[in-house]
Amino acid sequence: MLFRQTFDPKLAQYAYLVGCQRTGQALIIDPLRDIDQYVQLAETEGLRITAVAETHIHADFLSGVREFASRYGTTVYVSDEGDADWKSEWAKADDYDVVFLREGDTFSVGNIELRALHTPGHTPEHLSYVLTDRGGGADEPMGVITGDFVFAGDVGRPDLLESAAQVEGTKDPSARRLYHSVKRFLELPEYLQVWPGHGAGSACGKALGAVPQTTVGYERRFNAAIDVVRLGEEAFADAILDGQPEPPLYFARMKRLNKEGVPLLGDLPRPGHMDVAELASAASRQEGIVVDTRPDRTAFMRQHLPGALYAPLTKTFNTVVGSLVPDAEAPLYLIVEHERVEEAVRDLVRVGYDNIQGYTTPAELERYFEDGGAAATIATMGFDEVDAWRTRPDVHVLDVRFATEYAPSHVPNAQNIAYTRLADRLAEVPEDETLLVHCASGVRAAVAAAYLAREGRQVRYVDGTFSSWAENRAAEQAA
Numbered sequence: 275m276l277f278r279q280t281f282d283p284k285l286a287q288y289a290y291l292v293g294c295q296r297t298g299q300a301l302i303i304d305p306l307r308d309i310d311q312y313v314q315l316a317e318t319e320g321l322r323i324t325a326v327a328e329t330h331i332h333a334d335f336l337s338g339v340r341e342f343a344s345r346y347g348t349t350v351y352v353s354d355e356g357d358a359d360w361k362s363e364w365a366k367a368d369d370y371d372v373v374f375l376r377e378g379d380t381f382s383v384g385n386i387e388l389r390a391l392h393t394p395g396h397t398p399e400h401l402s403y404v405l406t407d408r409g410g411g412a413d414e415p416m417g418v419i420t421g422d423f424v425f426a427g428d429v430g431r432p433d434l435l436e437s438a439a440q441v442e443g444t445k446d447p448s449a450r451r452l453y454h455s456v457k458r459f460l461e462l463p464e465y466l467q468v469w470p471g472h473g474a475g476s477a478c479g480k481a482l483g484a485v486p487q488t489t490v491g492y493e494r495r496f497n498a499a500i501d502v503v504r505l506g507e508e509a510f511a512d513a514i515l516d517g518q519p520e521p522p523l524y525f526a527r528m529k530r531l532n533k534e535g536v537p538l539l540g541d542l543p544r545p546g547h548m549d550v551a552e553l554a555s556a557a558s559r560q561e562g563i564v565v566d567t568r569p570d571r572t573a574f575m576r577q578h579l580p581g582a583l584y585a586p587l588t589k590t591f592n593t594v595v596g597s598l599v600p601d602a603e604a605p606l607y608l609i610v611e612h613e614r615v616e617e618a619v620r621d622l623v624r625v626g627y628d629n630i631q632g633y634t635t636p637a638e639l640e641r642y643f644e645d646g647g648a649a650a651t652i653a654t655m656g657f658d659e660v661d662a663w664r665t666r667p668d669v670h671v672l673d674v675r676f677a678t679e680y681a682p683s684h685v686p687n688a689q690n691i692a693y694t695r696l697a698d699r700l701a702e703v704p705e706d707e708t709l710l711v712h713c714a715s716g717v718r719a720a721v722a723a724a725y726l727a728r729e730g731r732q733v734r735y736v737d738g739t740f741s742s743w744a745e746n747r748a749a750e751q752a753a
Contacts, residue, residue, distance in 0.1 A: 275292070275293070275294060275295070275385075275386055275407040275409060275410055276291070276292070276293035276294075276295055276300075276319055276321070277290070277291070277292055277293075278290070278291040278293075278315060278319070279291075279469065279486055279487070280311070280312070280315070281473070281486065282306060282335075282624070283475070283589060284588075284589050284590075284591055284592050284621055285306075285334060285335050285472075285476070285592060285624065286472050286473045286474060286475035286476035286482070286589075287304075287306065287334070287335060287471065287472055287476070288304070288469070288470060288471055288472065288473065288486065289302060289303060289304045289305050289306060289312070290302070290303040290304065290419055290469060291312060291315055291316060291319075291321075291323075292383060292386055292388075292405065293316070293319060293321040293383075293384070293386075294383055294384020294385050294386050294409055295320070295321070295384075296384060296385055296409055297384035297385065298320065298321055298322055298384075299321065299322060299324045299325070299383050299384040300316045300319075300321040300322060300323045300324065300325075300383065301323070301324070301325040301326065301327060301383040301386070301388070302316075302323055302325075302326045302327075302338075302342070303326075303327045303328070303329065303403065303419055304327075304328060304329055304332070304337070304421060304471055305326060305337065305338035305339065305341075305342065306335055306336070306337075306338050306624050307335070307336040307337065307338045307341060307536060307539055307623055307624055308338065308539065308542060308620050308623055308624065309338040309341045309342055309345075310542075312338070323342065323346070323348060324348060324349060324383065325348060325349045325350075325351065325381075325383050326338075326339050326342040326343070326348050326349070326350055326351070327339075327350070327351035327352070327388075327403065328351070328352050328353070328362070328401075329353075329400060329401055329402065329403070329419065329420070329421025329422065329423070329471060330353065330396065330397045330399055330400040330401065330421055330422060331360060331362065331397060331399065331529060331532045331533050332422075332528060332529075332532050333434050333438050333439070333478070333521070333525040333526075333528050333529045333532075334472075334476065334477060334478060334522075334525060334528060335528060335592075335624050335625060336528060336531060336532065336536045336623075336624060336625065336626055337532050337536055338536075339352070339362075339365075339536075340364055340365075340370075340535060340536050340538070341536070341538060341539055343365075343370045343371070343372070344370075344538055345538075345540075347371060348371070349371045349372075349373065350365055350370060350371065350372045350373070351372075351373050351375055351381060352365050352372065352373075352374060352375065353374070353375055353376075353390075353392075353399040353400070353401045354374035354375055354376050354399075355375075355376055355377065355392045355394070355398070355399050355400075355401065356392075356394060356397065356398030356399030356400070357398040357399070360397065360398050360399050360435075360533065361374075361399065361533070362532075362533060363533055363534050363535070364533075364534055364535030364536075375390040375401060376390065376392070377390060377391065377392040378390065378391075382408070384409060385407070385408045385409025385410075386405065386406070386407060386408065386409065387405070387406045387408050388403045388404065388405055388406075389403070389404040389406070389415075390402075390403060391403070391404060391418070391458075393420070393421075393423040393424075393455040393458070393459070394448075394451040394452070394455055395423065395429075395430065395432050395448055395449070395451045395452020395453070395454075395455045395456075396421075396422045396423055396429075396430030396431065396432055396434070396448075396452065396478070397422070397434075397435065397448075398435075398448070398451070400421060400422065400423055400430075400455075401421070402418050402419060402420045402421060402423050402424075403418065403419040404417075404418045404466075405417055405418065405419065414463075415463075415466060416466070416467060417466050417467030417468065417469055417487075418462065418466055418467070418468055418469070418490075419469045419471075420468055420469065420470050420471065421470070421471040422470075422471045422472060422478045422479075423455060423459070424456070424459055424468060424470060424493060424497075424500075425470040425471075425472060425473070425476075425478075425479050425482045425483065426468070426470060426473070426482065426483035426484075426485045426486075426487070426488040426493070426497075427481055427482060427483030427488075427493075427496075427497055427498070427499075428479040428480060428481045428482045428483070428497065428498075428499050429452060429456060429479065429497070429499045429500065429514065430452070430478055430479055431478060431479055431480065431514070431518050432445060432448035432449040432451070432452045432514060432515070433445035433448070433449075433515055433518050434478075434521060434525065434529075435448060435529075436448075437518070437520070437521050438521040438525035438526050438529060439525070439526050439529045439530070440526065445515060446511060446515070449510070449511035449514050449515050450507055450511050452510075452514065453503060453507045453510045453511060454507075456499075456500055456503050456510075457503060459490065459493075459500075460490075460494055460500070460503070462490045463490065464489065464490050464491030464494065465489065465490070465491065466489060466490045467487055467488075467489055468487060468488045468489055468490060468493060469486075469487050470482075470487070470488075473485075473486065475589055477519060477521055477522060477525075477593070479499075480499075480517060480518060480519070481498070481499070499513070499514060502514070517678045519676040519677075519678060519692070519694075520676055520677065520692040520694055520695050521694065522593045522596050522597045522694040523596065523597040523598075523600060523694060523695060523697055523698050524593075524596030524597060524625055524626070527602065527626060528625065528626070531626065537626075537628070539623060539628070542616070542619055542620065542623065543619055543623065543628055543629075543630045544619075545607075545608065545615065545619065545630045545631055545632045545633050546631075546632050546633075547612075547632065547633060547634065548607070548632040548633065548634055549634060549638065549642075550579075550634050550638050550639055550641075550642035550647060551642065551647065552632075553579075553607050553632055553633075553634050554579050554580075554647075554648070556605075556607065556631065556632065557579075557581075557605070557607045558581075560605045560631070561604070561605070562604060562605035562606065562607055562631060563581075563582075563583060563599060563604050563605070563606055563607070564579050564581065564582040564583065564607045564608075564609065565582070565583050565585050565595060565599075565606055565607070565608050565609070566578055566579070566582045566583065566584050566585070566609040566639075566724075567585055567586055567587040567591070567608060567609055567610045567614075567618060568584075568586065568609060568636050568639075569586050569587070569588070571584065571586070571716065571717070571720040571737070572654070572737070574652075574720065574724065575651065575652045575653075575654045575720070575723075575735055575737075576651060577643045577649040577650075577651060578649065578650055578651075578652075578724070579609075579639070579648070579649070579650065580648060580649070580650040581650070581728050582609070582650070582724065582728070583595075583598055583599070583721070583724050583725060583728060584720055584721050584723075584724035584725075585598075585721060586717075586721075587610065587614055587617065587618055587621075590717070590718075590721075591618070591621050592621050592622075592624065592625045593694060594693075594721045595621075595622060595625070595627060596625045596626075596627075597693065597694040597695070597696070597697060598693075598696065598697050598721065598725045599627070599697075600697050600698075602626045602627055602628075602629075603629055604629065605629050605631045606622070606627060606629060606630045606631060607630075607631055607632050607633065607634075608630065608632070608633040608634075609633070609634060609635070609636060609639055610633050610635070610636075611635055611636065612635060615633055618630075618633075650727070652723055652724065652727050652733055652734075652735050653733070653734045653735065654734070654735045654736075654737050655710070655734050655735070655736055655737070656736070656737060656738045657712070657736055657738035657739065657740065657742060657743040658738070658743075658746075660685060660710060660712070660736060660743065661747075663708075663710055663734075664685060664686070664687070664688075664710065666708075668706075668707050668708060669707060669708050669710060670689065670703075670704045670707040670708070670709050670710070671685050671687065671688035671689065671709075671710045671712070672688065672689050672691065672703065672709050672710065672711045672712070672722070672726075673685065673688040673689065673690045673691075673712060673713070674690075674691060674692060674693040674696065674711060674712070674713050674718050674719055674722040675690070675692065675713050675714055675718070675740070676692050677690060677692065679714060683740075683744050685712070685743070689702070689703070691703070693713070693718045693719075693721060693722045696722055696725060696726075697725070700729060703726065703731065705730075705731065707732070708732045708733070708734060709723075709726060709731055709732065709733050709734065710734050710736055711723045711726065711733055711734070711735055711736060712736035712738075712740060713740070714739065714740045714741070715739050715740075716735075716736070716737045716738060716739070719735060719736055719737075720735060720737075723735040
């Protein structure tokens with residue numbers, strides 16, 4: 275047997291290639307939409323992908339399962355468990371080779387056997403796959419691919435159907451289903467390896483670990499979320515629902531498309547290089563959006579193309595664009611280094627942004643500004659200035675941290691809207707006051723300030739650490 279784990283650090287997402295070297299067949303579990311990476315991986319290993327499977331209908335990225343089925347006729351394995359409203363509707367079409375799995379069903383890829391376990395909670399239809407290497411002579415399983423059910427150090431959040439997909443009244447019943455799924459997990463042999471669907475940084479849990487795999491026995495002993503199961507169903511449901519961060523705005527769209535059918539991608543978009551003036555003109559003419567990926571937020575605040583969004587090409591890139599560009603059909607124009615264009619394109623198509631029209635580089639942008647090109651600026655201030663400003667009648671403090679960060683400590687009278695939900699709650703933000711926009715360190719506030727400026731608000735970006743403000747305030751009150 276050959277086993278390979280792939281990782282996308284921005285989505286903190288794991289996919290798995292399971293191959294039988296004797297027959298040359300391979301299976302991919304939970305692939306991203308740009309499937310060429312898996313095809314190349316299999317070819318490198320001398321394998322051909324003949325099957326593809328999903329653990330569940332994902333909320334945080336677009337699945338590549340339909341792409342495999344449409345382009346290569348690959349056999350598809352998806353769940354037939356859970357609520358009638360949450361099935362892979364696209365897979366019911368007659369032109370796909372699909373097997374709908376229920377609890378206990380088995381299938382093989384070469385001499386590798388996989389058995390489906392129904393593990394609901396994160397989603398109603400969620401499956402885990404128990405893997406046994408029959409070709410290697412094993413008659414007991416090696417491990418379990420758990421998707422978004424059990425992670426290293428955490429379990430999958432059960433609130434996304436309600437908080438992301440707006441299916442009211444589902445989070446408490448989902449938490450209780452998760453409780454029973456975890457109890458079942460604890461009955462598995464301790465030696466089983468656990469291969470999760472996400473690692474640290476994913477919004478699909480609260481406290482995911484950064485290690486790529488674990489074991490049933492280790493999680494039984496040291497997973498804090500699992501430990502609460504011992505206190506009973508009520509305590510577990512309360513604990514698992516408490517403190518979940520606001521999901522990014524794009525999660526609802528991912529859920530819908532993964533259920534109804536992800537648009538076929540084919541080849542990756544290949545945006546052409548444009549000079550800055552041409553790019554700015556095209557974006558304005560086509561009602562497009564300039565996405566500025568420069569790492570230096572100070573440089574962005576000092577000078578950027580009017581109306582540009584700020585989305586540094588870091589681990590939050592997908593989340594920022596997915597949350598602050600609600601219209602996935604909008605033409606996008608990138609400010610990005612030549613050598614990172616493909617990286618940005620892959621990041622964007624993985625969350626459903628295919629209309630990428632062109633790009634220019636940060637160096638060209640700087641020369642454009644030096645030559646007198648049109649530039650916009652966002653005023654910047656430090657946290658040490660906030661107290662002097664916030665008492666003015668025409669000033670409003672906007673805290674774009676998550677609610678769990680805001681609750682224990684915040685600037686008096688500050689409004690809290692997580693940056694991932696800002697586009698959905700824009701109407702709640704005052705239009706006739708100067709906004710002092712802050713977060714914990716300045717990173718999230720920078721992208722929020724750029725978005726609000728694009729939407730016509732008067733903004734001052736607070737560049738600094740909230741902890742220093744809180745410490746100074748505490749010291750003043752104690753004096």
